Amino acid sequence: MALERGLQDVQRDLIAVGFSDHEAKVYVALVAIGPATAYELARQAGLPVPNTYNVIRGLMKRAATVQISARPARYIAVPPDQFFGTLASETQKRCDALVSRLSTLSPPANADYVEMLDGWNAIERRLIALIAGSTRQLVLRGPSILPAAVWEELCKAIDRKVECLFVYYGERPDLPDLPHVRLWPHEGNGASLGPDFFTICADFSSALIHSQDRQEGAFSENRSFVYLAGVFLRHELYLAEIMMRFEEEVEEAFGPALYKLRQSFGMIPLGEEIRSFVRSRLPYEPAFEPDREDFSPAKRVPKPEPRKRKAKAG
Template sequence: MTPGKTDLTDIIEKLGQIGFSDQEARIYVALVQIGPATAYELGKQAKLAVPNTYNVMRSLTEKGAATQVSGQPARYIAVQPQQFLETTASRTTRICEELAGKMGSLSPEANDDYVEMLSSPAAIDKRILATIEDAQSQILLKATSPLPDRVHKALQAAAKRGVEILFVYYGDKPKLREGAKVRLWPHEGNGANIGPDFFLLCVDFKRALAREPSGLNGAYSENRSFVYLAGVFLRHELYLAEIMTKFEAEIEDTFGPALYKLRESYGMLAMEEDIRRFVESRLKRRPAQSVD
C-alpha cells in the first residue's frame, strides 16, 4: 500500500522527533521508497538540491540509516526501517538511563533552600500525590473529608506499605481502615467546619505542603523551618483533637464550645461567622450562657 501525502508528512514529522533534520527525513523516506538510488535520484524524489543530497547521505550513513552499495556512481539503500528504529530506540534508552544516573548525582540530596509556589489545581494535585507516594514512615494530614478519589487511593496505598497515617479531618469521617498505624480524629473532637479549610500535609518530617481553601494556590518545601512549622502545627492539631474527644464536656464548661472564649481572648481577628454559628448552635442546649 502506497502511503498518502498526509502519511508521509506525519512520518517526516516523527523522524524529526527522533533527531532527523527535515532534509534527512525527506531523503530517508525517499530512499526507503526507491532505493537503491543515487544522490541525484534521491534529490529529485525528495525535491532537494543535489549538492545538499550528498551531505545528507553522508549524515544518514553515519547515523546507520543508510548504506552505500556501489561506487561509480555511488548508490545507496536504506537500512530496513524496523531494524534501524529498534537499534535507535535501544541506543537512546541506554543513553538516557546512563544520563539519568550521572545527572542524578549532580543534584543536591534535598531541595531544602526554597519554597515551591504552586499556582494551579493541577500542579497542587500532582505535588500532593507525589508527596504521599514518596512517604516512607509517616503522613500527617489535616483536610476536609471526603478527599478527592486519587488522594484517597494514594493514602490507601501508603497504608498498605506500612506508612503511619495520622489524619485530622473536617466533615465526614474518611473511609480509611483504622488500625495501629492509621488513626483518624475529627477536627477539635467534633469535625465541625470551623474557619478556613486549609489542606496541610507533612511527610516523614522531611517535606510539607499547604493549600489554601480556594484550591488555587499552595506551597511545597523541604526547607527545615517550613517543615518544622507544618509538622508541629499538625501534631498540635491531633493533640487537641485527642484531648477534645476525651474531655469535651469539661473543656466546653470552661472555655465554651469551639473554645470560643479563648479565640476571643487571644485571636487577632474577630471570631469568624462560621465559628459563631457553631458556638450558638451548641449554646442553645445551655440558654444561660451567651456568646457575648
C-alpha cells in the same frame, strides 16, 4: 487527510527525538517505500535531490539508514523497532549517567529554601511526588475528598505499608481499615472551621501546604519549615483525640469549636463558619465579642509616654 495528519504526527515525533525536519521526511519515506535511490526518496519526500544525498548521509551516521547497493545506490531504513529500541537504551544510559554526575554537583534539593507553588498543576505535581516518595509515614490535614490523582497516589502509599495519619473535615474518607491507617475528624466533629488549607508532612523530612481556594502553596525540605508543619499536624491530632474523648467537658469550659479560646487568643476574627457552627450547638444566641483590631503597624496605638516625676525640693 487522516493519513497525511498521521504522517505529520510521526515526523513531529521524529523531530522531538533529534531528527531534523528533512531527516524525518526521508526516514518516513524510506519506511514507506522500502529500498530506494536518492532520486526516488527525493520525489517521495518532496525534497531536492542534492539535499537528499546530504540527508541520507546524516541518517547513515545516526545508524537509522543503511546502503544496500552501489550502482545504483539504494538505501533502506533500519527497522524502527531495532533503531528506536537501541536509541531508547542508549538515551536511558546517558540520562542515568547524567543524573549520577550532576547529583555530585547539586546541593540537596530544597534543603535551604521554600518553593512557592502557583496554580493547581504545580501543586498537584509536587504533592504527588511527595506522596510517591514517602517510605514511612504521611500525616495530613484536609478535606476527606481529594483530587483523583492525589487519592490514587495516597492509596498506593498505603499499599506500600506507609503509615497514614489523616485529620479530615467532611465525611469519613473511604480508606481501608488497616492498623497503619488512622483517621480523626477535624476537632472531633469533622467541621471545617477556618481557612481551607491542606497540609501534609512526609517522613518528617518534607512538607507541603496549600490554600485550596486561592490555588497557591509552598513546599520545602527545610528543617524549620518541616518542623512547623509537623508540629501543627501533631497538635491537630492531639486536639481531635482530646475532643473525641472529652467533648462535653471541653465545650462546657471553652464553648463549641473552642470559640472562647479563639476569641481570646486568635490573631484573626472568628469566621462566619465558626459562628454558624457555634450557634448550631447552643440553645441560645452566644455573646460573641466584637472583632479586635488586627496587628498591622498602621493600626497599633502607641503607648503614652510615662509621666516624668518632679524632682523633690531640697
